[in-house]
Amino acid sequence: MSNSETKLAWRNIWRNKRRTLITVASIFFGVILSTLMTSMQDGTYSKMIDNVVSFYSGYVQIHHPDYWETKSIDDLFVPTDSLIDIVADNKDIDLIIPRMESFSLMSYGNSTKGAMLIGVDPAKENELTRLSHWVSKGKYLNKDDDGILMAVNLAKALNVDLGDTLALISQGHHGYSAAGLFPVVGILEFPFPAMNNFGTYITIDKAREFFSAPGMVTSLVLTVDDYDDVYPIKHELETSLGDQYSVMTWDEMDPVTKQMIEGDKGQGIIMKGILYILIGFGVFSTVIMMIAERRKELGVMIAVGMNKLKLAKVLFYETMLIGIVGVVSGFAVSVPLIWFLVKSPIPLTGEVADVYEQFGMEPAIYFGNDTMVFGGQILIVFAITLLVSIYPLSKILRLQVTKALRS
Amino acid sequence: MNVIEVKKLTKTYNDSEVKVHAVQGIDLEIQEGEFTAIVGPSGCGKTTFLNMLGGLDQPTEGNIRIGDTMVHDLKPSELIDFRLHNIGFVFQAYNLIPVLTAKENVEFIMQLQGKSKEERDKRAISLLTEVGLGDRVDARPSRLSGGQQQRVAVARALASKPKFVLADEPTANLDSTSTETLLDIMEKLNREENITFIFSTHDARVVNKARRVIQLEDGKIIKDERKA
Ligand SMILES: Nc1ncnc2c1ncn2[C@@H]1O[C@H](COP(=O)(O)OP(=O)(O)OP(=O)(O)O)[C@@H](O)[C@H]1O
Numbered sequence: 001m002s003n004s005e006t007k008l009a010w011r012n013i014w015r016n017k018r019r020t021l022i023t024v025a026s027i028f029f030g031v032i033l034s035t036l037m038t039s040m041q042d043g044t045y046s047k048m049i050d051n052v053v054s055f056y057s058g059y060v061q062i063h064h065p066d067y068w069e070t071k072s073i074d075d076l077f078v079p080t081d082s083l084i085d086i087v088a089d090n091k092d093i094d095l096i097i098p099r100m101e102s103f104s105l106m107s108y109g110n111s112t113k114g115a116m117l118i119g120v121d122p123a124k125e126n127e128l129t130r131l132s133h134w135v136s137k138g139k140y141l142n143k144d145d146d147g148i149l150m151a152v153n154l155a156k157a158l159n160v161d162l163g164d165t166l167a168l169i170s171q172g173h174h175g176y177s178a179a180g181l182f183p184v185v186g187i188l189e190f191p192f193p194a195m196n197n198f199g200t201y202i203t204i205d206k207a208r209e210f211f212s213a214p215g216m217v218t219s220l221v222l223t224v225d226d227y228d229d230v231y232p233i234k235h236e237l238e239t240s241l242g243d244q245y246s247v248m249t250w251d252e253m254d255p256v257t258k259q260m261i262e263g264d265k266g267q268g269i270i271m272k273g274i275l276y277i278l279i280g281f282g283v284f285s286t287v288i289m290m291i292a293e294r295r296k297e298l299g300v301m302i303a304v305g306m307n308k309l310k311l312a313k314v315l316f317y318e319t320m321l322i323g324i325v326g327v328v329s330g331f332a333v334s335v336p337l338i339w340f341l342v343k344s345p346i347p348l349t350g351e352v353a354d355v356y357e358q359f360g361m362e363p364a365i366y367f368g369n370d371t372m373v374f375g376g377q378i379l380i381v382f383a384i385t386l387l388v389s390i391y392p393l394s395k396i397l398r399l400q401v402t403k404a405l406r407s
Numbered sequence: 408m409n410v411i412e413v414k415k416l417t418k419t420y421n422d423s424e425v426k427v428h429a430v431q432g433i434d435l436e437i438q439e440g441e442f443t444a445i446v447g448p449s450g451c452g453k454t455t456f457l458n459m460l461g462g463l464d465q466p467t468e469g470n471i472r473i474g475d476t477m478v479h480d481l482k483p484s485e486l487i488d489f490r491l492h493n494i495g496f497v498f499q500a501y502n503l504i505p506v507l508t509a510k511e512n513v514e515f516i517m518q519l520q521g522k523s524k525e526e527r528d529k530r531a532i533s534l535l536t537e538v539g540l541g542d543r544v545d546a547r548p549s550r551l552s553g554g555q556q557q558r559v560a561v562a563r564a565l566a567s568k569p570k571f572v573l574a575d576e577p578t579a580n581l582d583s584t585s586t587e588t589l590l591d592i593m594e595k596l597n598r599e600e601n602i603t604f605i606f607s608t609h610d611a612r613v614v615n616k617a618r619r620v621i622q623l624e625d626g627k628i629i630k631d632e633r634k635a
């Protein structure tokens with residue numbers, strides 16, 4: 001019987017072709033608009049996250065449990081082979097990048113400044129942050145380098161240039177004092193103004209020596225294949241590593257960007273909500289008309305012995321079919337369109353492009369194809385259809401056959 | 408054998424300020440194979456009476472027995488099922504489901520009854536042939552004349568093999584030729600297959616075809632006449 005119910009429903013929706021087409025078209029455009037919007041947001045957010053991640057934090061970091069609170073040179077850990085094995089075992093993790101970073105005083109001539117001193121594995125660090133890309137003068141570090149890379153504003157403030165030797169003083173591990181001389185081998189010019197004020201880099205070996213912390217790190221920075229793996233990986237690592245280590249995700253380390261994205265997402269939801277409420281009312285009014293003009297016919301069907309629930313099912317299918325036709329036709333356009341846009345982002349020019357470049361982003365509108373870009377639309381249209389079909393259902397259950405027949 | 412037994416059947420409409428006594432204490436028995444017309448002036452209660460006979464409306468008082476079933480004992484959902492298996496309906500107009508063909512309209516009832524595809528097919532075609540529409544089985548109602556539509560409605564009413572067929576002014580919207588054709592078909596079905604018909608009408612020519620005529624006035628039977 002269900003076969004003939006769908007047949008009946010299908011034929012019924014095409015009784016008034018024009019009205020159904022208008023309703024379907026509203027869903028069609030709604031789906032396209034909403035997928036494009038979601039896809040654009042998705043693309044922009046991943047690009048933003050990518051930036052944060054690739055500039056510094058990576059997706060996930062492992063620390064000594066107290067480190068994030070204290071940022072102290074005493075809260076370090078040794079990346080033992082067994083630890084590395086456990087981490088490397090996870091096949092969604094791409095790179096494991098060690099860092100040793102702390103605050104240090106730097107002086108040259110009469111000037112002294114405080115700055116971040118970051119000890120890195122030059123090759124690995126470059127894979128994540130493309131650090132060598134930002135060297136504007138001089139050269140990038142090599143493995144056994146004993147030089148230092150300096151951010152451009154800091155270098156200006158200290159009045160140092162390539163070849164000058166900088167004196168560094170800081171506190172070492174467990175109360176040791178740290179002091180050393182480092183020749184400037186490169187000047188860094190980052191696209192973020194903030195980073196130009198305090199970043200300095202030396203090799204991790206030199207940093208360990210300087211801080212008297214042989215074999216130790218402040219953090220292991222991890223990169224993952226796919227953004228969606230971030231939280232599962234955090235979870236897995238937390239279980240396998242226990243509470244000797246703390247595992248933090250990029251958004252725990254950079255809550256500001258996270259909040260910005262959440263705020264923007266909220267705006268998007270409101271806009272899509274308004275769009276879909278409008279569409280919902282369109283579908284609703286169509287359904288109201290479809291019932292009103294068929295009162296007598298519905299009365300006849302019940303009179304001759306059609307169960308009210310069966311009839312309600314037919315009317316439910318009618319609403320559903322309108323929704324399905326709308327979503328399917330919308331996807332027919334938006335899926336290939338988004339597929340194309342993901343591959344070739346829309347380039348930006350002019351002032352907008354400049355702003356993007358200032359923030360170190362390539363000037364283009366990016367699109368994403370997260371499952372929710374499409375799944376979300378199916379869910380929303382399905383929810384609207386369900387909600388709207390409450391009306392015919394209640395109409396049918398309350399229909400008085402004799403009254404309907406007289407109409 | 409009595410197909411229908413009606414006792415003290417009363418229907419009072421209360422929904423407006425004045426009470427309307429549409430049907431007032433009707434007692435009636437209808438036997439299998441009867442061909443009965445219910446006649447009377449507009450507003451005398453024909454539709455109200457037929458609706459109660461067909462289980463579409465609840466009586467205010469009295470009871471109706473159809474076969475072995477006391478109709479007023481049935482719950483609303485049982486009543487729908489009871490109608491499906493026991494009563495054929497022909498209404499005044501717009502009987503058919505517009506999106507289904509003549510054959511699908513006839514099959515519709517059998518589909519609700521859960522009959523097999525072959526059985527539905529065979530019976531729908533034979534019924535449509537019987538009402539003279541063997542060549543129009545695939546036409547949608549909008550392509551059929553009013554008279555043809557009513558013949559499809561008769562075929563549909565018979566599809567479920569009901570105990571009787573109720574027809575409330577089946578010819579009211581038809582011209583005289585179509586009226587005659589429809590009545591001839593109903594009469595033939597009655598004569599040859601012993602199908603019980605109860606129909607209401609205003610039309611004198613239709614009344615003439617009936618073998619039993621029940622006259623209503625103010626919701627009461629004032630005359631009940633069987634022709635030889
Ligand atoms: N739902 C209702 N509410 C109130 N009064 C009603 C209702 N249905 C019918 N009536 C009244 O009951 C009486 C009988 O109506 P009914 O429709 O049964 O007459 P009828 O003989 O079928 O008339 P017609 O020949 O015009 O079809 C009329 O006075 C009518 O106004």
Ligand SMILES: [Mg+2]
Nearest residue numbers: 453454455575
């Ligand atoms: Mg009437």
